Amino acid sequence: MSVIFSKQCEYAIQALIYLSKKTETEWISIKEIADHLNIPQHFLGKIFQMLSNKRILKSKKGLQGGFCLSKPSSDINLKDIVDTIDGDAYSTACVAGFPNCSNDSPCPLHNSWKDLREGIVKMLKMRNLKQMADEISKPGYN
Amino acid sequence: MSVIFSKQCEYAIQALIYLSKKTETEWISIKEIADHLNIPQHFLGKIFQMLSNKRILKSKKGLQGGFCLSKPSSDINLKDIVDTIDGDAYSTACVAGFPNCSNDSPCPLHNSWKDLREGIVKMLKMRNLKQMADEISKPGYN
DNA sequence: GTATATTCAGACAAATTACTCTTATTAATC
């Protein structure tokens, strides 16, 4: 089971970090990324379609085509990616599933979860693709 | 979609809080809880079987039977419940799904997630059923 | 002992998520 993001979203994060390591002008094929990261190729295709629709990626059909980031990797943060693929339920829904939980009538977990949830959102806004691509290139990283 | 716990786990939390509001000697039927919380009755039955197997609940068959907590509500914390139903993947697996991510060879998200994950675990250990049952009984709560 | 109300348990069905396959479209190269 995944921790908090869907499998699609995990794949999106991995693939975009991979893309960010490449030069910004190069078009990279889905096949190359899927092979390299062990992600099902056509599944990644769907995910990249979503990211293209949200203008995070741009695509080019035909021979020598592929995908590349539509803006500098330092301008794309994790929250952009997660919100595109998974929506914002992780930051809005009740963590215990109480149907009527809200700030006005909180469930017994609401306030305990509030700070944690805000910490997660803050972190997702903070970390951008450039940082992560730089980190992953360091020795000892994965 | 649920936030971080499975639907089964959300239901378990809700149902156990409900149970904790009752006297400790009373046997409560699944039907009463399911009706009250709008949870599918037989689905809750399965969930309560797991909780019985892990000695969080005890059950009594037959007329006037039902379930009750196997220890004081102050001795059962959220982590006990979550670990029983969902396992510990939420606190051990890589948040971005990188296959080889570990402390020794971390992914670029590993260290950013570490504190948040530890915060979640700490909170789950901290909050017990008695506290939550008390809170939910207050006016304005849900 | 019989009727009844409950858990226990397993098979089944529906919904969601993950993944695959196929065909169409596009653009570069020859």
Add this chain to the structure above:
DNA sequence: GATTAATAAGAGTAATTTGTCTGAATATAC
């Protein structure tokens, strides 16, 4: 223009999670 390698898009399949149904076992009360 023909060939080729790529995305786009939709239909279909598989796996997992969620939810339903049914019958057996059990214990209480009459």
